[in-house]
Amino acid sequence: MTVNLRDTTPTTTPTTTTTTTTTPTPTELRRALAAYPTGVIAVCARIGDDPVGMAVNSFTSISLEPPLVAISVARTSTTWPLLSGRRLGISVLSVDQEALCRQLSSRVADRFAGAEWQARDGGSVLISGAALWLECEARSVFDGGDHEIVVMEVLGAQSFPDVDPLVFHQSRFHVIHGVH
Incomplete structure (x- = not known):
């Protein structure tokens, strides 16, 4: 792009409004961030003969080479x-x-009651009927305030493109129907 510094044609300048706010409380920030839709994942492993897992909605892709998620x-x-x-x-x-x-x-004793799952040789547990499976190992853990940020290497992946993912938005679950 070339800019002619001698051009005197008037231009329209966008108006910017600056608002000063105080740091939001955790409740206010949670409410504000609810505007950002996220997927929901299960993070699971086998301990002894039993599956152990939890739901997480703060999940993201980090890198394709090497394959990393967090x-x-x-x-x-x-x-x-x-x-x-x-x-x-x-x-x-x-x-x-x-x-x-x-x-x-939840805090129920058997979080896997009624769920179909499979354990892999390395100990990872995958939920049947999911839209995507990843097998991962943690590589780095970072301080994230009241959270830990865990970066994991993806060791294996299996996608199920005909399965629609669950979405969490405005503190409620939603459905995004894919084109199949």
């Missing part, structure tokens, strides 16, 4: 210390798995 886990989680350091299964939950998502987010 999750953010509350420091108050009682499940994460059980999963940390293990090979993990990440299942992108489907529209049919809202009840399972709520179960995985």
Whole structure:
């Protein structure tokens, strides 16, 4: 692009409004961030003969080379210390798995009651009926305030393109129907 500095043609300048606000409270920030839709994943591993897992909606792709993803886990989680350091299964939950998502987010004794799952040789647990499966291992953990940011290497992936993902937006679950 070339700019002619001698051009005297008037231009329209966009108006910018600056608003000064105070730092939001955690409740205000949670409410504000609810405007951003996210997927919902199950992060699971086998401990002994039993599956252990939790639902997470702070999940993102980090890098294709090397293949990296990240999750953010509350420091108050009682499940994460059980999963940390293990090979993990990440299942992108489907529209049919809202009840399972709520179960995985709860404090019930058997979070996997009624769920179909499979354990892999490395100990990861994957949820049947999900839109995507990833097998991962943690590579780095970073301080994220009241959360830990866990960067994981993707060791395996299997996609199910005919399965619609579950979406969390405005503190409610929603469905995005794909084109199949």
